[in-house]
Amino acid sequence: MTEPLAPSSTYRLQLRPGFTFADAAEVVDYLARLGVGALYASPILDAAPGSTHGYDVVDPTRARPELGGEEGRLALSEKVSAAGLGFVLDIVPNHMSVAVPETDPWWWDVLKNGQESRYAKYFDIDWAAGPVLVPILGDEGEPVVDGDVVTYYDHRLPVSDHYRLVHWRVANEELNYRRFFDITTLAAVRVEDPEVFDATHDEVLRWVAAGQVTGLRVDHPDGLADPGGYFRRLKERSGVWIVAEKILGVGEPLPTSWPVEGTTGYDALREVCGVFVDPRAEERFTALAAELGQDTDFEAVEHTCRTLVTDSILRAEVRRIGALVRDAEPAAAEAAVAGVMVNFPVYRSYLPEGEASWATAVSRVKGAEVLDEQVRAEPHGELATRIQQTSGMVVAKGTEDTAFYRYTRFVALNEVGGAPDRFGVPVEEFHTLAAQRDSALPESMTTLSTHDTKRSEDVRARLAVLSELPDEFADLARGWTARHGIDEPSLNMLAWQTIVGAWPIGPDRLRDYLDKAAKESKVRTTWVDHDEEFEKAVAAWPEQVLGDPVTRGEIESFVERIRLAGWSNALGQKLLQLTAPGVPDVYQGTELWDLSLVDPDNRRPVDYAVRRELLDRIENWWLPEVDDSGAAKLLVVQRALRLRKAQPELFHGYRPLPAEGVAAEHVVAYNRSPDLAVVATRLPVGLAAAGGWRDTVLPLPPGEWTDVITGQLATPRLADVLGRYPVALLVREGS
Template identity: 65%
Template structure:
């Protein structure tokens, strides 16, 4: 913890060890590690991933996590590989196996927080509870020691602020115990026979009602999760202590890249990236949510983001913007709000004043000369007014100024207090007031927008995705090309993705839902009828439920019930995690069986799904091929090389059937060209063909290829490679294309040059034609077998 001298991973050590500097992977394949899918199981996938064309396995956090963790983001010990996944020996065997087959490893790290759910499992936190601010680990956590003893919100509350729960405390094994919870007793503060409450009063912490976590917490946490305590990696010693183990793996040649979780929660993300880059010369990407038009600060020495911006662009370009009007009318007719700005503002304000009230109060206390209630009101309003998740001062001065202006416009009664906040931040952009506002704005926006508004604003949920903009109805082809060209010019090694462990629904669910924008009248008529027969009493959840049923069909009652229960609580309209409404939750829980058990109604839903399933497959293949071949380093989320109709976590962390995928891949390698059908083999064919091409050939440059002819708007095409020798063609808006009579004489231009073009998906030569000095290919021929084509010039 000294923070002095060359640390593990320091450039001097890389040079001294003769270690090779890792290069960015050609692609990644995300693996969700858990006790049921551990290091050994991951190693067993190595051969398959190599055959698929993957460049590197991309694993969820691999450090020791809380007992029973299914995701790894609740680290309890950053100094050792997760015992529940097999420990250090199994980790080394995984790395060796990946190297043996020529794959790299990208590791997900969690610098912002650690789990404190079980204090005894986290020795750093245990020591802080035991010794208070004198603990050698006190510097590791962001604790406001001036606020008194450390508050631990763990007690049950029957409306008595936890008083009854305090009466159940006991002392056993030299610990204060509360049911299964154990807390340390400082030396000299306990004698046998002492009253547990009196002993508690002598500690450096206090056990309080769980409800006080949102209003009075005196340690910074991850969003509103009181069992995840924020870590101060701005301290060089803390950075070394929390990152040393992973950097040791990297120095041994086991790590090709690092994915950094939630950088917006850090004190100074820019400085953090500079320190991390000094310790690790490999590929670094940040889980940074970028608003439309926003980019990472150019001063950050990283390779890019984890690709939510690409997800928004790729999925959006397959949405028909002409369907907006009818879907809006449907929502309005059902009583669902359609003004996204209004919904979002309300949700952010609610989050700032309730679940994140403790963070707001801590910031407000730093505002001088303003009455506390007004300071809290001004801070809460400001935190929800940013157009981006976080402003990075001084670089983000315009983002800051716009947020101040929007806050004052919305709440003119708080203009004076906002002016004081503005003056304080501008006077000291690196000070505590500025720093804490920046750290907290992302929390308010994520909780208010992603985790609340996205469940309330259910007009068209295909757009309600992390990093998405539901008020922007899709992405035009010119907008997509401009964004792709900008990524190639500025962030060519940024990750691209379509599904992650955090997405609200999988890429194939979104692809099918996108079809609804092409058949808005049919869908509206169906939903009105279904709602009249079996609608939920809360309109926004009702509309979300029907879209979810269509998007994820076929789905069993248990999966659908779990999703809807979560959606209802996240929306916080009729029930919530904190204040449940048992009667409404009972209605929601009964809905899946009610609908699926009604033979006539479920048959109607199935018939409608039959109408959109084929176009959904077309969209799914199109967006996948585009994502895999566009500028950036593409990621494939586990299992999505076949059709995947998963919903939000934990649904999307289900175990993957790799034996099925191996068998299908073997058939493909034997020459089978699968049809586009329910097996999903066509998607596997697209994924494997594209990933193998990415691994074999460096693709630079980006050139849009605008089609011409009567169906030109239904084509998205571009060229890649230094010689523009790779062409990607995808069908968009397939329902409208079929209704208009197909491609007819629509053509796509092909870059000039010698050599014939072959469609790698079919193996057939593409017959080019020359028109006015340009080489073109008829789309009716190019897309005769699949709704996508991957052309390569010999």
């Protein structure tokens, strides 16, 4: 049997100037004690000055000096290796930061020397359209030449006639280089060229060859010209465990031509979280959303939002692609290109193997026949390639970053990789998909929280409780809206769910979140075109609501009522994620309760001193109460991770383990092997209302079973197995 490439689990750390290589090294011993298989680091190549995330790489040839440079990286690597952990690194092959040209030597050289630059082909620039457009000018001020440098406020560029300064507003309409989504300061890189691949990957691959990096997470492969070819080259050059940040539609398979172990886990996130949602509440949430003024037709909302993206945010990209369509009027060609991308059933088709998705999109667009013919004739040509590269941006910006902020019927479902129109995941579907993952992609990553999730796993767990109390929540939401409604229905519905899900939340965090949500939804205001009065009203709203003793009291009382059920869901979904097929990732800090919202809220510092103290007690067989400390979650995480690492043979295979009795619908359970059983409570409010487990049993295979979490012997009676905690991790004696 060959040694698996995958770690037993990963723990994601967000490195930044405030949390450097040295800081990461300080928590390595804690991660080892927790049972983590590999430290999983955010990008660590040199990035834009002050970057808090590292995805804006400026120099791929060196470790980031602001994190401690090569010396700090080596020290961290040695600490990780000595602790017996792997090191998984997040890499960014699609783009580089050009926000501060003087920090990116390649971009500076391109601006200075134009097509004569040795780096001209490194970036995806449409040189036929003229000099590179640099959209930094505002309504005031003039560029000033100072020696061999042009300055404009904080911007510095080389003196040259190879670029043209333009107003920042023209970027979405006229930009002549490909970028990451609509971010003009992130210029796309052509890694399909072997020379560019080598230049951007040699340093990381040097670390791999030295055994200092044991796995790679690849950011945004949908933006690459040839993802399959890229992954084949990367696998050949590295030979390590590789996962792709690929968002799959419901039922969409990962392309078989990619030699990767799987995705970064958003597919598993939808399945795990969905099984704790009661689908019987769908009609009542739909009725509430409609009553409060929302459009409840998700397909229509999504189509509108994607069209908004092609018509405005990504207009320059649509024009560039449209110009490649032969024998067609420019307007008709652009309309066909935009229409096909808007109507994709998935993020991207990978021609020719994704032909079915392409055909579906084309069939929905009138006048797309010429486009279809030319793409099919040259599935690897420039026209086909650029449509595929851009369709993922249209879907991501239109669906995730717009529709998910407009269609706020039940926001526990509005997660990256989620399906807001599918109200939960039936237990049978969860089992089917878990078994498929075990069979096809057993080393794919699974996750519940990431740096990109809209809200943390524990916020979603509490919101799932609302699906068991739809009428009560609806009554409260109506009353709160009557007193303090936001004059924009989707934001209003989002705001009340956010307060309940993230409570206790202060006015500052809530204000920042709602400001971002309002701009992302693009209903009343946007990041570019501001409705100042509306933004002022939204900014004042948190203080008004939280300062109203009646409303605040009702919120506190309701949250207190659902808190235990939310914790039950949180422990249940965490245990499923940690034990189901795949390689589980724990996002930094989420081993305790974490009620973070979208970035930058989810990048706040983690208090590892508190976690160490609690872990000290847990290692001495302290069994904490399920309370505000979150120690019960740390207990579940530690027990599951340590078992996975110590006895990986227990985690092969997958078989549903249905309960028997009156409360059978309230448990989700399975065997990972004949000697390991996982048990979790679902729909805890309904369970309590019906009188608890009563005579419900779990038909365990013969033998003596012990709950690894509590250390106690287990019986088939769920009232006994789940007497202390709403979850159990059972191992058969002799294993």
